[in-house]
Structure formats: C-alpha cells, structure tokens
Amino acid sequence: MSIQVEHICKQYGSFTALADVSLTIGSGELMALLGPSGSGKTTLLRIIAGLESPDDGSILLHGEETTQHSASKRGIGFVFQHYALFRHLTISENVAFGLRVQSRQIRPSRRGIRERVQELLHLVQLDSLAKMYPEQLSGGQRQRVALARALAVRPKVLLLDEPFSALDAKVRKELRDWLRRIHDDLHVTTVLVTHDQEEALEVADRVAILNQGRLEQIGTPQSIYDNPASPFVYNFLGNVNLFHGRLLADFSPEGRGDGRQEPIESAVGFVRPHELEISRDLPPDARAVVACVVRIHSAGPQVRLELSIVGNGKPVSAELGRRQFEELALVPGDSIFVWPQSIRLFDDDGARALLLDQGAGI
C-alpha cells in the first residue's frame, strides 16, 4: 500500500505547519520523517492518519483519495509517543481492542480474536505479560504492546509518532533494531516520525527531512548523509564545522581551475569532523592551517579533538581513529596542522552546493 502526499498545506493561525509538501512512500517501504520540533513532521503524520485535516492538498492511499475519510475508516495502525494504552484494560485486552470494535460482519470469532492476540504478543515477545495492566510494564514493554495493538487489525499502513523518544538510550536502540526486524518480516508500509537523526538514518529505507514546514531533502540515508542538499541538512545530520569566508580561487560547479571566475563572493564551507586531516608535519600538497589542541575526548571508538585555529581562535572539532591518535601521541596544548579532505560550499542563500575534493584550503 503506497502513500502519496500531494501538495499538503496546513496553517495554525499565523503559524505555517506545512507548506506545500509532496512525497510518495512506496509500498512496503519504511520512511522516516526527520526534522527538529516545529518542522511539521508530526502534523504531516497526523494528516496521513486522518487525525488532522489539511487546509489544502490530498492524501492518496494506494492511489485512492482518502483526504475526506475519517481516521477510523482508513485502516491504519498508529503508535503514539506516550503509548496511549488503555489503562483500564489488560495487555491482551489492549491488543484485542481493534478487533473487538469491528462491525459484526468482519469481526473474528472470540476464538479468532484470542488466537490473533496470542500471535501478536508472541511477535512482540510479551506472551507472559498478557494478564498485566499497562502501568505494571516498563516503557519499552508498553511501546511493544502499543505496536502489537496497532498491528492486530492488519493495517495497510503503520504510522509511528516519535515512538521511542520517551525511552532511555539503551532501550531505544534495542527497540529500533527490533522495529526494523518486524518491518522486514511483515513488510507493512511504515512511516516513522523522529527528531533523532541517528534513528532515522539507521532504521529507514528512505529519509525525508523537514524544516519549517518544507521538505528539505528526501533520499536514502547514505545519499542524504553524503550529499546534504542544504546547510540545514548538513547541520542537522551530525556534527559539522562551519567556515565562513570568501572564495579566493576560480572555482566553478564543473570542477576547478577552468579559468572562469566564480561569481560567488562569500560562502560557507561545511566539513564534518572526520573529514579533517591532522598531522604534526606540514603536508606537501595541501594548504593547511595551524591549530592548537584544546581538549581530547578519547572515550569511544573514535577520538574527538577540540581544536582552536591559531591566529583567529576559531573552534574546530575533529575526529580520528584510535590508531592514528596513538601514533600522533597528542596531548592538550600541542600545535598541529589541519586541512580538510573535502569541503562543501554553499553560497549565502544556501542555494548552491559545491564539493571540493582533496587539496582544498580553508
């Protein structure tokens, strides 16, 4: 079941929640809607679910116009940030709810419901808790019950609204992997809303990045991470160093050094911490700057350095492998040479992207 979002607009008073957002989610795909709070991602999810109505635009489920259908008729499963389990019902009654409220013609028999509930509790590995009440469960368990409850009615589309954000980091990671496995088993078209870029990049087949009600970029996690389309996406996906400056050489979009004068005057360069090269000796073929090591964070697989560029004192962060770190034997206060492997430039409007490979200078 595919989902087509076509030119959706939504306004709350003077606040624009969504401004002309269009995207298509393929059948069986797991799509993440990623963005900071206020970016409109949850509003979009609720519009797909039918819990909000758009001011303009339409939602097509499997090619069929459903914008006017009520939420209870869309055949969707919805998982809420705060679980929203029925507190007065046991776990198995919670899972059975969607089946019990079905109209008599399509409702399974009592036995059918019982079997389906058992099957789902087994799927979410909570067989032993069937008789408990939600308040007796941990957050992670509750969210698994919520997923089982949503899946009980065999929804054509599964929508998850920041499902793991109320959980602690370790449980969040476990549930994320587990969600991916369940999705691989069931192949339900799934939309996951999250503000956690790591979660989105790790779980989803494709990621749509929203900012201030607009779609910034959509693509596979790899393509988005490698080729951010705007300074916003660059900033949002992990740490990045910003370099403000003016272009000195005659770069052009096609390559460099073809003699044409690039019209961009001032620009912002983006370099990820792991794209910075570090050496104690001046490299022969690169324009490097001298920086001073301010602080070293060496707990973890990667060693993170806080540097300060000698001259203007600009803080820069760099990451390097443990092995290289040991070879360099850095201590705070050392002076080192730093240069980028690659740098991505955007002009002041953030409009044009330019990738410079090796040998670029800061």
Place this chain on the structure above:
Amino acid sequence: MSGRIAIPSAALLRPSIQQRVGRVVLILVALMFIAGFLVLPVAAVLTQALSEGWKMYRDSIRQEDVLSALRLTGLVACIAVPLNMLFGIAASWAITRFEFHGKSFLITLIDIPLAVSPVVAGLMYVEVFGLHGWLGPWLSERNLHVIFAVPGIVLATVFVTFPFVARELIPFMQAQGSDEEVAAVVLGANGWSVFWRVTLPNIKWALLYGTILAASRSIGEFGAVSVVSGHIRGKTTTLPLEVEMLYNEYSFTAAFAAASLLTLAAIVTIVLKKVIEVISGVDPHKEEREVKS
C-alpha cells in the same frame, strides 16, 4: 554519603523541642475547632432527636408529612442527579476534547450556581415560570404548574447542583488527555464505542465522586427550593423545608428527628466518598498522579 555528613543531617531532620511543642499546639487547636464546630452540633442533633426516647423518635419520623417530604426529596434527587450526570459528562467532554469559541465563557457559566446565592436562583425561576413571570401565563393556560409545584423544585435543585459533576470531571479529563480516545478512533472505534469502552471506564470514579457530591447537595438544598416550593405540607415540602417548618412550630423533637435523617445522609456521603477514594486509589483532587509520565 559519608557518615560524617549523614549524622548532622539526620540531627537536623529531628525536630527540636520548640518545633514539637508548636506542632502539638497546632494539632490541638485544629481538633478543638473540629470538635466545637462539627462534632458537637452533629451530636446535639442526635441527642435532641432522641431526647424523648427511641419510640418518640420513630413516631416523629413516621408522620405522614415527614414521610412525604422524604419521598419528595428522594424523587427530586433521582431526577436532578442523573440530569446533572448527563450534563456534566457532556460539558466536560466538550470542554476538554474540543476547541471552540466561547469555551472559557462556558466554564464560567458552569460556576455561576456556586457564585449565586440559592435564594436568588429560586427567585429567577419564580420570575421566569411564576404566574406573573415571562412564561407563567402561557403555562397556566395549558394548566402546567412549575412554581409551587414539583417541577419547580426539580428545576431549582438542578440549578444549584449543576456544577458538581462537571467540576470534578473537567480537571480530571484535562489531566488524562485524549490520547487513549484518539488511539481508539484510529483502531476503528466509532464515537459510541469510544465513549463506552474508553472514556467512561477512565472517568468512572471521578464521575461517581461528583455524582455523590451532587446528590448530597440536592438532598440538602434549602434556599432555592424554599423560594419555589410554596411550602404545601405533604405536596411540595422537601425534607430540609419540613425540618424548618417543624422547628417553627416548636415541634423540636420532630424537627431534630427529621434533621437527623439529613445528617445521616451526609455521613453516608462522606463514607462513600472515602470508600471511592480507597477503592479507586485515586483522590480526584490529585489528578497529577494520574498524568502519564
């Protein structure tokens, strides 16, 4: 924490002698206040009622007028309380689940019966439904009697007990939020089954709590009912009115016997309230605990 820090902090937690004396004095003052203003009057009512013996007490209650007042009070409560339950649920549902213009105005309106003196409430009904009131002539042409009749008493009682259920439910439902109802809708439930399967089970204790408050008020209401009743013995006299009439006729024992019934109703209310708090594990005035983490 090291032992060295723990010892002085524990010593700080132990109250000094002055603090302990102060605490005892405060508790004694509170107890004396309660004894003087609550326990003593209740005891006085009961002793007065039984002052001429158990048989006299029984006979006072068995007077036809007292029994008919008791029946009328029961009838009025049986009509007013369910009406207010329906109204209370509808109002709190509307206020906590929907956004609309004039919402805060509606909340203010609900509080009016608490702010207005019951006598004024009674007079308002006389003005509207009385023989010389706005609707009076129209009603009397059709031989419908509201003022100085049972319908007027019911109306006045509904008015004064209007806020009790809604005021219990609104903060409770606000604290609970609508997540569970939205979840039920997404799972395919229609409005009716959302109400019966999700909303009502969640609010049942707060609803019962508000209902008991409304019931006890409707049994005890005097002012508004007094204005619209007309004090016709055996017809439009509720129990509180009967108590007053007996008292004014110097039938003290009978008056106190009837009053003891009202006192008994109040005690039952308090016990029921406590029982609900214990059973439900929820003190309806501490909804915060119910708010999901």
